[in-house]
Structure formats: structure tokens, C-alpha cells
Amino acid sequence: MIDDIRVDPSVTSLRPDFAVLAMGVYGLRNGPTDDRSRAWLAEAARDAVPAADPRIEAWREAYRAFGAKPQRTRPSVDALVRRMPLPEINLVVDAYNAVSVRHGLPIGGEDLGHYEGPARLVRATGDEPFETTDRGEPSVDHPEIGEVVWRDDHGVTCRRWNWRQCVRTRITEETTDALFLLERLEPMTIGELTAAGEELAGLLRAVSPGARVETRIIGPAGGE
Template identity: 80%
Template sequence: MIEDIWVDPAVSALRPDFAVLVIGVYGLRNGPTDDRSRAWLAEAAEKAVAADDARVEAWRETYRAFGAKPQRTRPSVDALVRRMPPPEINRVVDAYNAISIRHGLPIGGEDLTRYEGTARLVRAAGDEPFEVVERGEPAIDHPEIGEVVWRDDRGVTCRRWNWRQCVRTRITEETTDALFLLERLAPLSIEELRTAGDELVGLLEDVTPEIRTEFRLVGFD
């Protein structure tokens, strides 16, 4: 699966420094937030990057480059570092949120069994379906033309690069196979990106010691 993931050249043209560390994790046994994952979040909150950190500001600049307003729809890492204490979701989501706020990089977590086809980062045509819940009911939204989105064969899986995930592919307590997308812009280094990936896998191994993992760096020469 992860060997087929790609970034469209139209996205790379916006930020040639963009890279995504893709991590496939197989055999997870997830569960509700517990004392262990709660401690990860608490420790990360103490060491979280500031909202005005250059690594976070790089994402706000990038949102403006494709027409988004980062004050209204914030990059995921920007929203997280402004929300303390961090939200408690489940053990796996808690793990990647803790790494995100420690390193100042957006991390997406996706349920691989919910994917249809290959994940790719593209600029939207505007007619792609985006599955949401509105007033407690399933609904379909659409991205704006030219918006940067992650998608698969069925539709958009995350809007505005990393702003909002669709309900279909989100990680739940039943997730066993997951895809993690650690997204980098300068000044965050490739070395720190890889370190963050190793730290994430370490936490996931604490959740499920026998997981199988694979890594791939996409979009950076």
C-alpha cells in the first residue's frame, strides 16, 4: 500500500520543501484512552511547541498559498498546540497527537481497511465527495477548486492538506491496520521528521508490542 502513495507535482510546486514520512502499521490492538496514553499527552503538553513557532507558521503560510485562511481553518498542528490540555481520543490517536505537538508537525492517522485505492495528495477539482457528519447525520461535502487534499479512489480523506479528516477513514478503537502521514515543511529537518516517526512507532509498540511497520519518505529529493 505505502509504496504507491504519491504527491502531485502541482502540490510540490506550492512547497518544494514538502515531504511526508509514510508509516504503515499492522496488527494494532487499540483501545480507549488510558493512564499510559494520558501520560503521553501530559508530557507532550509540557514540551509542546508554541503557536508562533516557525514550524507551525510555515503551515499557516502554506495554507495562504492555496487560498485557505489559517485563522478560520487551522492546520492540524496549529489547532492542537492551541488546545491544551490535548484532547483524549483513543490510545493510537493520543500517541500521534503527542508526537505532533512535541515536534510541531501535522500527523494524520488513517484506518487502512477503510481505504479504497491509493492515498495521494492532490489539488482538488472541487467535485470530490468528502464524507462528514452534520447535526448527527451522515452528509457529503466538497473541497474548493484548487484546495490541497488527501484522497483515495472513493473521495477526499482529508481537506486543506491536514485540516479536517473524513469520518470514513478515521482511526477508531477497532482499527487494526493504520496509515500515518507525518508531514514536513522547512524549517523542520528531515532528521527530526525521522526521529518523530521512530518515537511514534515506539509509542505504538507500547500499545501493541508485536506490530509490523514499514516506512517510506515521499516528496523530497
């Protein structure tokens, strides 16, 4: 799965420093938030980077580069560090939210059981479907032309790079196989990105000791 993930040249021309650590995790045993994941969230909240951190400001600059207004639709890590205490979702989501705010990088989690084809990061044409909710009811939206989006063969899985995930591929307590996308811009180093991935893998193995993890960096340090 992760061998087929691609970042479109139109995105790398926008931010040549972009790299993503793709992590496929198979055999997860997810469940509701418990005392263990609450401790992860509480510790991460204490150690969270500030909203003014240069790593987060880099994402605001990236949003402005494709026409988004980061004060209205914030990069995911920017929204999380402003939302304390961190929300309790489920064991797996709690794990990657904790890593996200501690390291100051966006992390997306996708249920591979609901994926169609490989993930790719592209500039939107504007007609791709994005499954969301409106006042609690299912709804289909569309990205703006030129917006940076993650997508699969079915449609958009995450709008505005890492702002909002679609309903279809979100991680639930029934998720067993997942894709995690840890996204980096300078000044974060590739070493810091790798360390964040190792921390996430450790938390996921604590949740699911038998899980299999595979990783790949796509971007300047990955040679692609």
C-alpha cells in the same frame, strides 16, 4: 500500500520543500484512552511547541498559498497546540497527537480497512466527495477547486492538506491496520521528521508489541 502513495506535482510546485513520512502499521491493538496514554498527552502538553513556532508558521503560509485562511481553518498541529489539555480519543490517536505537538508537525492517521486504493496528495477539482457530519448527522461535502487534499479512489480523506479528516477513514478502537502521514515543511529538517516517526513507532509498539511497521519518505529527501 505505502509504495503506491504519491504527491502530485501541482502540490510540490506549491511547496517544493514538502516531504511526508508515510508509516504503515499492521496488527495494531487499539483501545480506549488509559493512564499510559494520558501520561503521553500530559507530557506532550508540557513540551509542546508554541503556536508561534516557525514550523507551525510554515504551515500557515502553505495554507495561504492555495487560498485557505489559516485563522479560520487551522492546520491540524496549530489547532492542537491551542487546545490544552490535549483531547483523549483512543490509544493510537493519543499517541500521534502527543508526537504532533511535541515536534510541531501535522500527523494524520487513517484506517486502512476503510481505504480504497492508494493515498495521494492532490489539488482538488471540487467535485470529490468528502464524508463528514453536520449537527451530528452524516453529510457529504466537497473541497474547493485548487484546495490541497489527501484522497483515495473513493474520495477526499482529509481536506485542506491536514485540516479535517473524513469520517470514513478515521482511526477507531477497532482499527488494526493504519496509515500515518507525518508532514514536513522547512524549517523542519528531514532528520527531525525521521525522529518524530521513530518516536511514534515506539509509542505504537508500546500499545501493540507485535505490530509491524514500514516507512517511506516521499519528497525532496526521498528522491521522489
